[in-house]
Amino acid sequence: MDFDFSDDQQSLRDAVRRWVDKGYTFERRRSIVAAGGFDRTAYGELAELGLTALTVPEAHDGLGQGAIDAMVVMEELGRGMVLEPLAHAFIASSVLTQYASAELQGAWLPRIASGQALVVLAQQERKARYALEKCEAKAAPAQSGYALKATKSIVPAGDQADAYLVPAQLDGHIALFLVERSASGVSAQGYVTQDGSRAAEVQFANTPAILVSKDGLTALELAVDTGIAALCAEAVGVMDQAVALTVDYMNQRKQFGVTIASFQALRHRVADMKMQLELARSMSYYASLKLAAPAPERRTAMARAKVQLGQSMRYVGQQMVQLHGGIGVTDEYIGSHYFKKLTQMEMTFGDTLHHLGEVSSRMQDTAGVFA
Template identity: 45%
Template sequence: MDFDLSDDQRLLADSVNRFVTDRYGDFEKRKAYRAGPRGYADANWATMAELGLLALPLSEEQGGFGGGPVETMIVMEALGRGLVLEPFFATVVLGLGLLRRVPGQDDLLAQVAAGEVALAFAHQERQARHDWHDVATTARVDGDTWLLDGAKGVVLSGDSADRLIVSARLSGGRRERDGIGLFLLDPAAPGVARRGYATQDGLRGAEVVLEGARATLLSANALPLIELVADEAIAALCAEAVGAMETLRDLTVDYLKTRQQFGRAIGEFQALQHRAADMLVATEQARSMTMYAAMMVQDPDPAARATALSAAKALVGKLSDQLGKEAIQLHGGIAMTEEYKAGHYFKRLSMIGVLFGDVDHHLRRVVAAGGLPD
């Protein structure tokens, strides 16, 4: 496979890296952004729209740039390096991943691309664990619209989203693969209750309760689309993890060079040099697997695609956990303080590790499939 970036992809990388350096180079700025009413900075969101990042996956006919998994990987890796708070993952990777594949949504797509509307995907339910087909929320017809009843949990950026894309069951039992629909609703509408909260990594989530909430049907047979977008999301999370791993490794190496013990920098001790080298190896292994994920997410065979993405998520999750723990140990107590940023990178890596399935879950999927596809 050819992993060299094209000229356009290099320009995209330069653009998003400049944005991250400018807006997140000073860690104190991130703390100020978190304190805002939406948990991020509206000015940063507007700048991302101006840079075209919010229209990245849209086709030219939809007013976008036709970016694919590699372009998403480039952006997510840069956002991971800066621990960016703006809801690119929730709105662009998940929200647009679903919405752009539904006909007749051009006006809403344009609003999202302009930064006027933020999206959130409300799918996870308490009983479902990581089974995408386990949906208990129900949808019933009421005249020319639909009414939704149920509860969704850990809706990423759900408390600040302007529109929710919700999965609900039109027919069948709770764990049947058929009969799952996708709906669009206004979270400010009657029958929708949201409880927002900060997640451990400083981002935002929400619990959403639906009681006769009116919604518009987007797709009546949505599970294949949901599983496709979930695989794209896994590839994006792997890329974000690589960016965070890279920065956390660099922070640790810089600390080893400056921290004095017994009259010399602790980075001069060979045992610690070996551990720093292991962190470099882990980062590069994770990067290689992330590139593999970006290639395989376009595989036309859903089973082969899912197995490849599970393998990537499992390995990147294992490597990021190892690197994060090494970084905390090598820093010592300072890494556990709220003021120092190393702990924040560790928390984000921990969160990525469990989003869309943890290491054990994805290893079981790979084993059940008989290993990676040829």
């Protein structure tokens, strides 16, 4: 199997990296955090690069690219800890393409591709923990289609998004709906999260909703798995920069008249950081490659990837702080922001312990060791 990236993918990587290096500096990121954690102008710049259109089908003004291209993009955005939730453009395009009616696709996919519309997944509820099948939101038929009653938590850019993908109970089963933020009965309370990004608590009170799929749990699983694959790639980019930052610091910091990079014990710890990074990178590739697999295989693959990424993120983040010393946790230093980003990512779409349980529950008699 050829694991080399194509020339087009390398060009895509280079283009995104140049934008991150020149257009999304740490200073700009700090200003966005201070302004609330989301910048529509920055999201528009991602659209101008064609990134919001990346996985939208060509029939709907998209580029029609696949999971590997999305992985390349998210890895580069991770290097700059980009706050704007581009991954949700991939989630929305994937779910709408596979489950929505032709009319709904025509209405929303071109707007997602152009960056005109930010559609985010709003699935998290307070009592659900990370179990997708636990859903207290209710939907009922109404004159205009359906009416939704729900409260969703930690919705990315929830008070800035143009629409939401919302799971809710319909006739005893979970269905998936699209709800516009401008619809009646929608209220969103935004806030800045630990890593500086923006989220919101969103309430729907008899809100008009458009049905995406009555097989909502299956569609929701695809949405979350797409998000996990994107998050894994983004985490690799964050960790890659965290390791590079640590190595650079060790080559400058002196103790006893020599750089601390010359101390063998510390070199071993950096080697372990790099090992964890490469383990994470390989599992990120695995997750992206498995997005097109049948649902049971795909779900197992995402859980496995998230377990390894969670372990790697925790190790790399902690070692980065330890090897920097006190400066590693100061807000003025970029390293602390990498640490906060990794900490939040470990909890997103299910923490390590949750996914370890998912891996365990899906083990067969052979435990995946023997055919």
